[in-house]
Amino acid sequence: MASGIRDKVVIIGMGCSQFGERWDCGADDLMIEAFTEALGDAGLERDDLEAGWLGVFYDEQSVSKSALALSMALRLPQIPVTRVENLCATGTEALRGAAYAVASGACDIALAMGVEKLKDTGFGGLPERTKGSFEDLWQPGFTPPGAFAQLAAAYAAKHRLPMADLKRAMAHVSVKSHANAVHSPKAHLRRPVTEAQVLEAPMIAWPLGVLDCCGVSDGAACAIVTTPERARALGRRDAVAIKALQLVASNGYELSHQGWDGAHTPTTRAAAQRAYAEAGITDPRRELSSIEVHDCFSITELVLMEDLGLSDEGRAAFDILDGRFDLDGATPCQTDGGLKCFGHPVGASGLRMAYEIYNQLLGRAGGRQVAGASLGLTHNLGGIPNRNVASVSVLGLRSL
């Protein structure tokens, strides 16, 4: 069995643009903003980069096709640059590409960039996307909130939880993320909200109100990765290492087979198990200092707590209401505000999550710092519950 990439790759620099409705910026501006920070953080020069990965989802709205948007915006030296796309796991997919290149020995220093320019569409919510010539013929004209709202209907039925109780737990998810975002300077939405505000917000897709939904934001985030040896040669003594990087894509089971109950994400469960094994984690509830999960909608975060093994089956709503995932809880979740408040420029999100864990591990998280953070997790769920790509990464401090 393969040994995996645990501790073979370290992150030596990260950057993240201000997220939000960046009417003043194009995708190139956002990438330069994130890249400038990362390069300074790493203490490297542009010409030190040996390869690049660009993660972007909505190509037509953002940057058109190919990886040229990255190499041209950053004026990269003549190096291989690859564009990757894997739904909302796109940013993590870019990191995976860069990490694999370094782990394989193909190069020593690689850049992973994720970006999305969403607010050029002229309307609220995510842009429309094609589903393919066959799927368009029969699948619903769904929206992301509508697709994820289905988790709530199925979850409430499965666990015989009154919808009002489930809604209260979902509201707490949003209240918590808004509270965290107050201390998160680059976040899109930084005002606290109350449970009553969330519960009374206009309905978007039953049972999701507008405050159950994440922000639609412009933004970019990036990471520069290298080998532990190279990091040491650069003078580092401690670094944030990639402990695990796993990704699972649906194979049609959820969409076509009756076995799926509609109330969990099998891909996340599989990816989490493998990531925990790769990282050597046996008790995630005790070992993980902080986590950033794919809270595109409040119900998604709730369901994910069970899929990631952080709550028992049917107990996530109660754990959430007990404050287990609050900033001062046992496993702080979305310490930077999450997709909910930091924002969700699709291609950037996976790297934005890594940026937060990176800062937490290095003790740079300011008013939202988790004391003694040593191991963090990021999770993306790309697509929709019945057809998705789940990624789980584990980052941890290691001495070089």
Place this chain on the structure above:
Amino acid sequence: MPGIAAYGVYLPRLRIPRKLIAGAMGWLSGGKKPGRGERTACNWDEDSLTMGLEAIRDALPDYASRRDVRSLVLASTTLPFADRSNATLVASALDLPDSVLAADVGGSQRAGTTALAQAFTQRAASGPDGRIVVAAADRRLARPGSEQELAYGHGAAAMVVGADDGLARCIGARHLAADFVDHHRLAGETFDYTLEERWTREAGWFTQVPPVVRELLTTSEVPSSSIRHFIVPADGAIGKRLATLCGIAEDRLTDPMTDLCGLTGCGHSMLMLAAVLEKAAPGDLILLVGFGQGVDALLLQATDRIGTVRPRRGVAASLRARHEETDYTRFLAHCGILQVETGMRAERDARTAQPALWRKHAEVTALTGGRCERCGTVQFPRSRVCVAPECRATDTQLPHLLAENTGRIKTFTEDWLAFTARPPLVYGNIAFADGGNAFIEFADFDPGEAQVDAAVRFVFRLKDIDRLRGFRRYFWKAAPLGDA
């Protein structure tokens, strides 16, 4: 002698109370009384094609009953496609044998009765095998504030004609062709142009119908007094006067159901015939009239087998399955008469990849899933590799038709953000009774009506309208199982 082997109807569940129309448009007519009751109206995703199809499903509810259909005629003056065989699409959706002779007919409010008469003639002339399905459907639009808006309804009926007497045998038929233009609609136009009602009654109905009826009764050697059911697809006052003129007692008139559904167009005679067949006694003589640029008169007689074959739902149950429309403007929007704001999301390109549709027409048009021969797993859509995690065998799936299957709601939402002509867009994952799962849109669920685990059936509906290229695409949706 050929006869009716089975019959079915379809009435859209939306009902427009005439008071609702009068409340909105009464200012135009000086407060003229709107008439009683309600009329039927298509939901945004229903049209003559989908209604005709549902009427046939009502008559032939299972696939086995469709195996010996040799011919399908779809009669309508309001079919969605002028050049694409609507009847062939219906045949494909119903999984009729692909050797079926499928034809659209139209051109007159008499199209339904004419097609039915032709079916009897054709059936009598051909061999012993095979049945002919005649469906008639109309979705006539009317200008706001017009008499037609109040009078018209939307609906469909279907008759299955077989070689033997069946439930009711055809004794004879007589016809009149007369270019009497009481109303007309040019090809491509939306609304009828209608002349004075009195002229239509006096010079049309009362002058043209009685001689045809008399000739039919005389040649059939049937005295007018023995007619048990007289079917006149018109306002009750016309029926009463015609009965008198034809020597038929008023109490033999069949209720035209104008208070319940309105006049549903070229299928209305067959809709009334279906109501008669639901309650007729053996031996009952049934006189059926069609009117429009002439007259059709058909004489039928119920056999001893009347009542032995019933539609899945039929007239009485279809009339009961009603949902009152509360917004007049929404009715107009569904009719395409009122252009409402749809938002930028409606700009999504709904281009149909025709090669993909043709390649996958069994899956899309007939809701065909696959059943793995190795592990038995039913799945939708049918695929090359089995989806069961423990199987995943390649090329082991046989076609498995799912349109007549029932299902239950596994997950759903009411989406107010997504574009639909009738917000919210309701959709979700459905578990088929036979196995398998599908992520599809729902039909006929208003907010608050869907529930996890609720039973559904599947209905063939309009899915998307491609205004850029003038195309409409159809697919199956999950609808409340109701009292079916």
